[in-house]
Amino acid sequence: MKRNKLASTLLVFLALAMCAGCAVTNNGAATPNAASAEQPAEAAASAVPADGEKVTLRVASLAGVTTDMFKLAKEAFIAEHPNVDIEIVEFDSSTYMEKGPQVFGAAENNFDVAWYYRAFSWQDMCDAGYFLPLDDLYTSEDWFSALGTPVTDLYKNADGHYYSVCESVVWIDNMYYNKDLMEKFGWSVPTTWDEFVAFSEAAQKEGLIPLAQAGGSGAQEWLMDILLTRMFTPEEYQLACDPTQTTLRYDSEQWINAWKAAKEMQDSGMIEQGASGVNTTDAQALFLSGKAVMIADGSWAGNVLQSTLDGDVNGGFKVGYAMIPAYNDSIVPKIPNYPCNCVMVLSTTKQPDLAKSFVQLIMSKSQQEALAKAAINNPARTDVSAESVSALGELTVSMYQDMVKYGVVPMWSVLMPQEMLDAMNTACDGVLTGVMTPDEAGAYMQKKYEEVLAN
Amino acid sequence: MVVKRKRLLQEWGIGYAFVLPAVALVGVFLVYPLIRSIYLSFFSWNGISAPKFIGLVNYVKLFHGKEIWNAFLHTILYTVCSVTGTVLIGLLIALAIERRIRGWRFYKFALYISVMLPVTVVAVLFAKFFEPNYGLFNALLRSIGLERFTQNWLGDPKTALGSIIAVSVWQYSGFTMLLLLAAMESIDPAVHEAATIDGINERQRIFYITLPCIKRPLFVVVMLQIIFSFKTFDIFWIMTGGGPALKTEVLTTMLYRTAFSYGKYGLASAISVVMILIISLISLYYLKKSKLGEQVVE
Structure with missing residues (x-):
């Protein structure tokens, strides 16, 4: 009898467990009660809570500099709103990339504000009504001027609303060079492509790699970002970066020439041999070990490289910064940037005005300057003071000067769907290793593009 | 009739009680996701909006494109080479250790260390070794005057898959060695003694005594290796990410990319269903041929 009871109990347990499993749908992602642009959140609480009322804003953050940024903003916000507390919940990058919708959508998380990339699931989440529009802030704070329209356009959804705002930027195609080696051999930093070729030949004669360029493990797109901004006219570049255009084909002469230039850089030894097998840390190792005179890397890398060298017990070298020259003299390249670090107000928030106030503070000039002064990240605003930027280090100051001088454009790889990347x-890979000719690469890209458009 | 059923339940009740927790776990964590995966493969779903039923479109797309065949070919190549390599090397080492060669204890321990290392560590380590400009392998080749053999190991489509297979064989040969050694050591010593009295030589001992005696464990090891190899993901993702030029793209990396990079969960589910079918067919065929499914009666 007892045995039967035990068996029955376990059968019930099994049934319940199966039901529990079945109850979990959509991988835990719950589409919010779309408080979208057309259906503004009903809970239009006042921005400032009533006296004595303690409220908490929950913020979803990426671990690292993003959390530092939020902590800095939290201090300033609480100073203004003493009865508000801000709870910052950190996630690792893989959780964010792969499970963003689940993080933001899960009702139990109850987030008011979040940080995310303007990539991965951002577009789908916009379409599904995960975020509240920030149009009023864009206008009242004039983020169009402060960030520049190439950046703000990136956040304009197909429905005409702005659902997020860029809080910090990085630039991709910086060229860092070994000042000691340049001085030792009497080389000057090349400013034209011909000078770059001449420098490359001279460096190779000395047994050195002219430019360490990661060309493997997803870094391939950076090489092409560099070449596109230096070979395409602004009009061609704008067309190339429009994911829906059909005028500038991937098998056009312009694109084929870009592939030829990449192949030429590899074959002439301008970049290290076997670049397709070199990832970013390998490329940095070539530069840090003095095997490569220069390295093409992101804006974040300059200070990291210099601090690594400063900590070298054998005495490191000094790192310099320059822009990679234009491929054609007629083109003045803008600086391709990655303006995808953004903040947004979630549509599930019960206190939308307060959440918006927090975003407003993050994007204020004073807070963006504080971000730079604390050397946390490069502010997205272009109107921050030179004095505040100086805290980010000599190399970053030079980059900011170039950014102001030449202007920025979002990278091709930022604007394209992942399948195109x-x-x-x-x-x-195919072109660098000789498996594909530049023409074949163009034809392959065009075919893929047509498939993506068709889907 | 009722009494008989009651008696049967009393007799078997305790058996069910022991089995039920395992069945529950398998049901919730294996059977349900499997059914859910099959179900999702008939939908278009980005993980956010409501899934939209599209029938067999995901399967048509999958088999219409070249990508799946490319990934399938690499998966099969990897599986065949990796299983052959790990089993052969593991068997040879096990035979050597079983014969108690000098320093056998050290070899047994040393060869198993690689199995204990996390795959991610091994993958990152070997990616550094294979680096074309300062990596250990090319440096070694240069130092012994074999510079012409230096390669862009992971960046060249001709050598990338082979390099990954080599790492995999290095890592898992210790595992097959240990299992096969255990099987060899379970052979009754009297059999070996009798054979020695009969004047058997070493070659005959291996082919007529050791190998026939470990036939069943050997089949199990091969089976396990086929399954492990077929679903390998991490080493590919870390070392090459499926590149260069998709020359190391396997079904698992394709599945991951489709789900998490492109947000096409329905299509990714279709890939997983295809993978399950392939591996089930291989396993069934192998079980039938090896007669592993039959009960051994001693």
Whole structure:
């Protein structure tokens, strides 16, 4: 009898467990009660809570500098709103990239404000009504001027609303050089492509790699970002970066020439041999070990490289910064940037005005300057003072000066769907290793593009 | 009739009680996700909006494109080479250790260390070794005057898959060695003694005594290795990410990319269903041929 009871109990347990499993739908992602642009959140609480009322804003953050940024803003916000507390919940990058919708959508998380990339699931989340529009802040705070329209346009959804705002930027195609080696051999930093070729030949004669350029493990697109901004006219670049255009084909002469230039850089030894097998840390190792005179890397890398060298017990060298020259003299390249670090107000928030106030503070000039002064990140605003930027280090100051001088454009790889990025990486691998000719790479990209458009 | 059923339940009740927790776990964590995966493969779903039923479109797309065949070919190549390599090397080492060669204890321990290392550590380590400009392998080749053999190991489509297979064989040969050694050591010593009295030589001992005696464990090891190899993901993702030019793209990396990079969960589910079918067919065929499913009666 007892045995039967035990068996029955376990059967019930099994049934319940199965039901529990079945109850979890959509991988835990719950589409919010779309408080979208057309249906503004009903809970239009006042921005400032009543006296004595303690409220908490919950913020979803990426671990690292993003959390530092939020902590800095939290201090300033609480100073203004003493009866508000801000709870920052950190996530690792893989959780964010792969499970963003689940993080933001889960009702139990109850987030008011979040940080995310303007990439991965951002577009789908916009379309599904995860975020509240920030149009009023864009206008009242004039973020169009402060950030520049190439950046703000990136956040304009197909429905005409702005659902997020860029809080910090990085630039991709910086050229860092070994000042000691340049001085030792009497080389000057090349400012034209011809000078770059001449420098490259001279460096190779000394047994050195002219430019360490990561060309593997997803870094291929950076090489092409560099070449596109230096070979395409602004009009061609704008067309190339429009994911829906059909005028500038991938098998056009302009694109084929870009592939030829990549192949030429590899074959002439301007970049290290076997670049397709070199990832970013390998490229940095070549530069830090003095095997490569220069390295193409992101804006974040300059200070990291210099501090690594400063900590070298054998005495490191000094790092300099310059822009990679234009491929054609007629083109003045803008600086491709990655303006995808953004903050947003979630549509599930019960206190939308307060959440918006927090975003407003993050994007204020004074807070963006504080971000730079604390050397946390490069502010997205272009109107921050030179004095505040100086805290980010000599190299970053030079980059800011160039940014103001030449202007910025979002990178091709930022604007394209992931499938096109993967196609680009595959084609780049093919061209660099000789498996594909530049023409074949162009044809391959065009075919992929047509498939993506069709889907 | 009722009494008989009651008696049967009393007899078997305790058996069910022991089995039920395992069945529950398998049901919730294996059967349900599997059914859910099959179900999702008929939908278009980005993980956010409501899934939209599209019938067999995901399967048509999958088999219409070249990508799946490319990934399938690499998966099969990897599986065949990796299983052959790990089993052969593991068997040879096990035979050597079983014969108690000098320093056998050290070899047994040393060869198993690689199995204990996390795959991510091994993958990152070997990616550094394979680096074309300062990596250990090319440096070694240069130092012994074999510079012409230096390669862009992971960046060249001709050598990338082979390099990954080599790492995999290095890591898992210790595992097959240990299992096969355990099987060899379970052979009754009297059999070996009798054979020695009969004047058997070493070659005959291996082919007529050791190998026939470990036939069943050997089949199990091969089976396990086929399954492990077929679903390998981490080493590919870390070392090459499926590149260069998709020359190391396998079904698992394709599945991951489709789900988490492109947000096409329905299509990714279709890939997983295809993978399950392939691996089930291989396993069934192998079980039938090896007669592993049959009960051994001693």
